[in-house]
Amino acid sequence: MNTKEALLSIRELERFGDPKAIHSYYLEFGRRLEVLKLIEEYCKQDSTVLDLGAQPFILSCALKKMGYNVIAFDVSPEPYMKIAEACGVDVVRCNLERDELGVSNADCAVFTEVLEHLHYYYVPLVLSKINRALKPGGVLILTTPNIVSLFRRARLFARRSTHIPVPCEGVHNERSSSIA
Numbered sequence: 650m651n652t653k654e655a656l657l658s659i660r661e662l663e664r665f666g667d668p669k670a671i672h673s674y675y676l677e678f679g680r681r682l683e684v685l686k687l688i689e690e691y692c693k694q695d696s697t698v699l700d701l702g703a704q705p706f707i708l709s710c711a712l713k714k715m716g717y718n719v720i721a722f723d724v725s726p727e728p729y730m731k732i733a734e735a736c737g738v739d740v741v742r743c744n745l746e747r748d749e750l751g752v753s754n755a756d757c758a759v760f761t762e763v764l765e766h767l768h769y770y771y772v773p774l775v776l777s778k779i780n781r782a783l784k785p786g787g788v789l790i791l792t793t794p795n796i797v798s799l800f801r802r803a804r805l806f807a808r809r810s811t812h813i814p815v816p817c818e819g820v821h822n823e824r825s826s827s828i829a
Contacts, residue, residue: 652685655711662707665731670705681708684761684790688712691788696756699782700738701745702763705729710736712759722750745778746771752782761792 650658662674685708692698694716700709703721706729712719713736721733722743733740743750746767758779767775779789 650714650716652682652689652711652715655714656682656685656707658714659707659710659732659736661710661732661735662705665729665735666705667728670707670729670732673705674707680761680792681711684708684759684792685711685715687790688717688757688759689715691790692717692757697752697754699750699752699755699758699779701758701760701779702766703733703738703740706733706736706738706740708759708761709733709738713738717757720752720755745775750778750782754784755782755787756784757788757790758783759790761790764791764793 656678659674662670666674688698695718697718697720698712700706700712700719700721702723703709704723704726706721706726709719709721710732719738721738721740722745723740724742724744726733726740726742730740741751745763760779764772783789
């Protein structure tokens with residue numbers, strides 16, 4: 650099955666997906682199609698592909714339909730497990746920042762639009778874990794962050810780090826003159 654047919658055939662999403670997953674399917678269709686084409690170009694059919702940060706398992710299901718052996722990893726797979734199960738995708742609950750992948754011979758790893766969800770301290774660690782999961786000559790397909798997620802995180806960070814001015818009355822330097 651070619652890439653477009655595989656992505657279009659994800660009927661499991663309509664039966665088991667929630668509105669957020671269905672919206673994501675249509676909104677990110679073009680980007681997922683590009684990733685599938687890269688995988689098809691760099692990874693032979695029947696090879697083992699790790700889909701990291703996989704939920705809602707749309708890409709995992711398309712890869713499975715294209716003839717790849719797929720292992721999907723996600724920190725919180727439960728909301729979309731029915732989609733993965735309907736496609737026959739193996740799912741591993743895994744926090745990429747804390748857990749080891751437990752794989753050492755994958756042909757290909759897909760890390761699409763997940764980087765922006767990691768704490769920046771953990772990015773090098775997670776990338777080294779992915780490297781250890783690939784066999785020599787294995788391919789990592791890494792896409793740049795999803796700009797919508799980046800803006801969402803920036804707004805959240807801005808809300809958390811809002812500076813509230815505090816009056817400095819009564820604070821004096823060593824010469825007894827007021828700083829405020």
